[in-house]
Amino acid sequence: MSPVRRSTVYDVAREAGVAASTVSRAFSDPRRVNSVTREHVLNVAERLGYRPNPLASALQSGRTATIALLVPDIANPHFFGTIRGAEGRASASGITFILSYTEESADNEREQILRLDRSVDGFVLASSRMSDATTVELAREHNLALVNRQVGGLPSAIVDNGGGSRQIIDHLASLGHRSVVYLSGPEQSWQAKERWKGLSSAAGRCGMAATRLGPFSPRVAGGAAAADAALVSGATAFVAHNDLLAIGMLRRLAERGLRVPQDRSVVGYDDIFGADFCVPALTTLAGPHEEAGRAGVELLLNRVSRATAGESPRQVVLPAHLVVRDSTGPAPD
Amino acid sequence: MSPVRRSTVYDVAREAGVAASTVSRAFSDPRRVNSVTREHVLNVAERLGYRPNPLASALQSGRTATIALLVPDIANPHFFGTIRGAEGRASASGITFILSYTEESADNEREQILRLDRSVDGFVLASSRMSDATTVELAREHNLALVNRQVGGLPSAIVDNGGGSRQIIDHLASLGHRSVVYLSGPEQSWQAKERWKGLSSAAGRCGMAATRLGPFSPRVAGGAAAADAALVSGATAFVAHNDLLAIGMLRRLAERGLRVPQDRSVVGYDDIFGADFCVPALTTLAGPHEEAGRAGVELLLNRVSRATAGESPRQVVLPAHLVVRDSTGPAPD
DNA sequence: TCGCGAATGGCAAGCGATTGCCAAAAGTTG
DNA sequence: CAACTTTTGGCAATCGCTTGCCATTCGCGA
Numbered sequence: 001m002s003p004v005r006r007s008t009v010y011d012v013a014r015e016a017g018v019a020a021s022t023v024s025r026a027f028s029d030p031r032r033v034n035s036v037t038r039e040h041v042l043n044v045a046e047r048l049g050y051r052p053n054p055l056a057s058a059l060q061s062g063r064t065a066t067i068a069l070l071v072p073d074i075a076n077p078h079f080f081g082t083i084r085g086a087e088g089r090a091s092a093s094g095i096t097f098i099l100s101y102t103e104e105s106a107d108n109e110r111e112q113i114l115r116l117d118r119s120v121d122g123f124v125l126a127s128s129r130m131s132d133a134t135t136v137e138l139a140r141e142h143n144l145a146l147v148n149r150q151v152g153g154l155p156s157a158i159v160d161n162g163g164g165s166r167q168i169i170d171h172l173a174s175l176g177h178r179s180v181v182y183l184s185g186p187e188q189s190w191q192a193k194e195r196w197k198g199l200s201s202a203a204g205r206c207g208m209a210a211t212r213l214g215p216f217s218p219r220v221a222g223g224a225a226a227a228d229a230a231l232v233s234g235a236t237a238f239v240a241h242n243d244l245l246a247i248g249m250l251r252r253l254a255e256r257g258l259r260v261p262q263d264r265s266v267v268g269y270d271d272i273f274g275a276d277f278c279v280p281a282l283t284t285l286a287g288p289h290e291e292a293g294r295a296g297v298e299l300l301l302n303r304v305s306r307a308t309a310g311e312s313p314r315q316v317v318l319p320a321h322l323v324v325r326d327s328t329g330p331a332p333d
Numbered sequence: 334m335s336p337v338r339r340s341t342v343y344d345v346a347r348e349a350g351v352a353a354s355t356v357s358r359a360f361s362d363p364r365r366v367n368s369v370t371r372e373h374v375l376n377v378a379e380r381l382g383y384r385p386n387p388l389a390s391a392l393q394s395g396r397t398a399t400i401a402l403l404v405p406d407i408a409n410p411h412f413f414g415t416i417r418g419a420e421g422r423a424s425a426s427g428i429t430f431i432l433s434y435t436e437e438s439a440d441n442e443r444e445q446i447l448r449l450d451r452s453v454d455g456f457v458l459a460s461s462r463m464s465d466a467t468t469v470e471l472a473r474e475h476n477l478a479l480v481n482r483q484v485g486g487l488p489s490a491i492v493d494n495g496g497g498s499r500q501i502i503d504h505l506a507s508l509g510h511r512s513v514v515y516l517s518g519p520e521q522s523w524q525a526k527e528r529w530k531g532l533s534s535a536a537g538r539c540g541m542a543a544t545r546l547g548p549f550s551p552r553v554a555g556g557a558a559a560a561d562a563a564l565v566s567g568a569t570a571f572v573a574h575n576d577l578l579a580i581g582m583l584r585r586l587a588e589r590g591l592r593v594p595q596d597r598s599v600v601g602y603d604d605i606f607g608a609d610f611c612v613p614a615l616t617t618l619a620g621p622h623e624e625a626g627r628a629g630v631e632l633l634l635n636r637v638s639r640a641t642a643g644e645s646p647r648q649v650v651l652p653a654h655l656v657v658r659d660s661t662g663p664a665p666d
Numbered sequence: 667t668c669g670c671g672a673a674t675g676g677c678a679a680g681c682g683a684t685t686g687c688c689a690a691a692a693g694t695t696g
Numbered sequence: 697c698a699a700c701t702t703t704t705g706g707c708a709a710t711c712g713c714t715t716g717c718c719a720t721t722c723g724c725g726a
Binding site: 021 | 711712713714715
């Protein structure tokens with residue numbers, strides 16, 4: 001590649017016989033310039049192949065037309081729904097989309113925010129691992145929107161896993177299960193807490209015994225340990241922190257000669273790709289995760305545009321629904 | 334968030350009693366400044382919470398420390414591997430990572446490149462849909478590296494699907510199959526061509542009949558049409574453009590009462606998540622796609638740093654290997 | 667015809683770094 | 697100790713665009 005000289009506002013200005021400021025305004029503030037002048041400038045710009053330099057623009061104006069999405073886990077297909085939704089929404093508004101993985105580390109997350117600060121207009125934090133305090137603290141100096149996390153009134157979009165957990169319990173109860181064990185995900189995971197809260201309170205209402213085990217690595221590989229621990233617990237129904245873990249558990253249970261759903265029932269969360277064709281097909285709590293990603297960006301963009309007006313941050317709660325497949329059945333006995 | 338005033342080189346310079354240029358050099362060109370001065374500057378910077386503004390830096394220097402990955406399809410889990418690899422490699426070098434989907438459109442791809450041009454140091458194009466001519470043309474003015482595509486000596490990293498296709502044919506031949514049909518992917522897909530080339534030439538050498546059908550939508554949903562067409566062809570072995578399509582075909586074949594692998598054999602490409610636990614588990618050509626993403630970024634970074642030196646662009650070819658599972662078996666009869 | 671506000675366009679000062687060039691200081695050498 | 701090289705640091709221009717402010721111009725009511 002050769003470092004060609006790109007044309008600038010000045011080139012266009014000279015060629016069009018106007019001032020650079022007029023060129024700038026022709027692009028960014030149409031009302032500020034007469035429509036015939038504007039048309040003329042745009043034509044000249046077109047002819048010269050002019051494109052505004054986003055960096056120069058951002059440096060002066062402070063608006064970068066860029067946002068970043070921070071995602072904790074590089075290996076979980078569940079997040080790809082969120083990523084897709086977020087990318088799509090950003091791109092629809094001509095917003096450049098930065099993706100960054102934080103490796104499940106709150107420190108890393110914080111560091112990314114500090115590092116990218118000037119390069120973006122704001123951040124969407126998916127399943128953030130940061131503490132409430134740190135989050136609120138950072139929100140003072142940065143535009144933040146959360147996905148699948150709620151912290152002190154910050155704009156956030158969540159899939160209602162808490163409520164969804166009730167559907168899981170109701171389903172299991174209707175199948176005659178009297179005890180359930182939750183195989184928990186990462187300690188700092190807000191969702192893991194929500195899920196457990198939802199499960200245990202719903203179980204309480206049904207007079208069902210609910211235990212929590214873990215944390216387990218929320219991946220297929222974590223399934224073996226989770227399955228073994230779950231079996232020891234004596235419960236007849238296993239609810240895994242997510243589908244990856246659930247699929248890993250199915251595998252382990254099969255290895256150990258247990259039949260699902262005859263001997264034990266297994267439920268996951270997320271309804272990831274593959275949940276419908278693993279064996280047995282997994283009963284799981286599906287949620288509009290792509291929609292959540294989209295909503296996260298939406299909230300962020302609202303916040304950015306009204307940065308000064310101090311508009312009310314919003315909370316979006318998206319409904320989850322249970323997809324019953326073949327991994328749940330009547331309680332044994 | 335409140336728009337806090339961040340400290341600049343000038344603040345640090347004043348506080349440290351040096352010139353702004355010295356501050357700048359302390360960060361970016363250590364040899365250019367005495368080590369005790371440097372230490373002092375760094376301390377002051379630390380104390381003031383100074384962070385260089387990447388935009389200002391980029392505007393002047395032309396280096397953005399940012400790259401973009403362009404991916405055609407938002408829905409194919411296969412690309413997740415590439416994305417992960419690329420993001421990881423970029424992040425390891427402190428490079429900001431922009432992700433953009435091009436919706437399978439060459440025009441869109443081109444437009445993204447033009448749009449992001451000044452915001453990045455270069456582009457990694459994954460499975461690019463652009464024509465050879467357009468690609469070469471763009472490579473003159475932009476830093477490009479390709480993944481799973483080769484065009485006129487541009488730096489590229491590919492998974493050797495052509496060679497891998499031979500393994501597929503050999504495997505099928507050893508099972509006694511005499512005819513194979515390839516269910517093709519998108520027309521502009523370079524990989525689709527490579528796969529077909531590999532299949533047909535290897536088939537030729539074995540005296541096996543090879544036909545190509547399609548194009549089909551490379552998704553699970555495309556599987557029904559592909560399966561139906563494949564059945565009509567009379568071949569006993571079906572090679573699908575990718576695993577998504579293959580999984581869709583398995584589903585359709587089951588619906589139509591055909592047994593896999595007893596009645597027909599099915600092979601896919603990519604070894605995506607789920608290929609090992611669909612039913613029957615899919616025989617597929619696995620490749621180090623994450624590695625390919627990593628290599629793509631690596632090549633790009635090489636190119637960027639030696640932009641002027643005109644160092645030799647490299648071609649990386651990563652080996653693919655066949656993972657034989659349960660969807661292939663002896664030819665019927 | 668005069669006066670006045672609205673519409674339009676230009677001037678020039680930034681935004682926050684990088685970097686070519688020069689000068690002063692420090693080190694080397696014979 | 698003079699002459700010369702090497703280090704080190706500062707000056708100031710520059711990257712390309714935005715935007716506050718001012719000067720014209722124009723339309724229109726009085």
